[in-house]
Amino acid sequence: MKFLFQVKKLSDKTKARNGLLKTDHGTIETPIFMPVGTLGSVKAVNQDDLKDKVKAQIILGNTYHLYLRPGNEIMQEAGGLHKFMGWDRPILTDSGGYQIFSLSDIRELREEGAEFQSHLDGSKHLFTPENVVDTQRILGSDIMMILDECPPYPAEYDxxxxxMKLTHRWAERGRKQFEETKSLYGHEQLQFGIVQGGTFKDLRKESSEFMASLDFEGLAIGGLSVGEPTDIMYEIADFNTDHLPKDKPRYLMGVGTPGNLLQCVALGIDMFDCVMPTRNARNGMLFTRNGTINIRNAKWKHHHKPLDIDFPSEICQRYNMSYVHHLFRNDEILGLELASKHNLTFYLWLMETIRERVKSDTFSEWYPGMMKTVERRI
Structure with a gap:
C-alpha cells in the first residue's frame, strides 16, 4: 500500500506539528478538524458550502448509522459514500464503537463482537472486527477505524x-481482515488503530505500544472526552503522544472546544472531530475570534451590525446580528444554516491559523492567550 504521512514542521517549544497526510481523494494538511457528517450529511450545511465556504479538507461519517440506514446494499449500489453524498474529498469513518458504548443498556459485548439493538426499530445486529472492516470497504472511506470498546468514566482498573485487552484482540482481527481484503472502488483505504486504557497511564502505554506493533497507517486516542475532567484529558493526551510513533498521524477522537483544540495541538495531536460546532450552532451558540456568544440573547436584538466584518463567514460579512437573532427567535431554518456554516468556518480558520503559527515558530507564544480569548463568553 502506498501511504505517506510527513511531519513538515515541529513547534519550537511545544509538541505541536504541521504535517501532510496523503489519501487518494486528496492531501490533508495537519493539524486538522473534521466536520462530523454522521449520516453522510454535515447537518444544515451542503457539500458545496463545505468545500468553498467552510473549506473542509476531510469529513467524518459513521459506520453504525450508515450501516443501519441506508444500509450496505444501497451504499454498494451507489458506489460508496463519496458518490452517494456527492463528496470528492477525503472521508474518515468511525467504526461505531462509540455509538455501541452509548447503547450500554441495549448491547452485549463478547469475544466475537458487540451485539446491539438498533435505536431505530429494536432489531438485533452483531458488529465484529471483521464485518466492520467489510462495511467500511462498502462505504469506501479513505480512513477506516477499527472496532473498539470505549470504557466509561469513571471505571475500575480491572x-x-x-x-483494553478485548480491544487489542479485536484490533488484531480487524487488521488481518483489512490486509486480506481490498477496496471496492479503485482507491486505497487506510486503517487507524485506537489506543484505549482509560485514565491509567500504564494501560495507555501498553495500548500505545500494542497498537503501534500492528503497523496501522495512523493511531487514534480513544476513550477520552467521555466525562473526565478537562485537566485529566490533557494529562492523558500528553502522556499518550509521548508513546505513539512520531511518523504516524495522531487522532484524538471526539474533541472538542476551540480551547481544547489549541491545547491538544500543543500536546502533539494532528486530527480532531467533534459535533460541537454544528450542534451548538443549532442551539444558537456562535464561536468567534473574540469568544462565544448566544445569538438568542436579547442583547443582540438591537445589534444592527455584522458580527465581525473581517471574518470569512456569511454571518460576519453579510448579515446583521439582529437579523440572525430574529431567525433564531422565530425558528427559521436559515438561522441554523448560517450558524452552522459560521462555526465550522471558525473551526477550520482556527486550524489554518494554528498551522501557520507552527510554520512560523510563533505557536508557543500565541496559543495560551488565544485559548483564553476563545473560551471567553461575550
Missing part, C-alpha cells in the same frame, strides 16, 4: 484493563 474493567478498563479487560476492556
Amino acid at each position: 474493567y478498563v484493563e479487560n476492556s
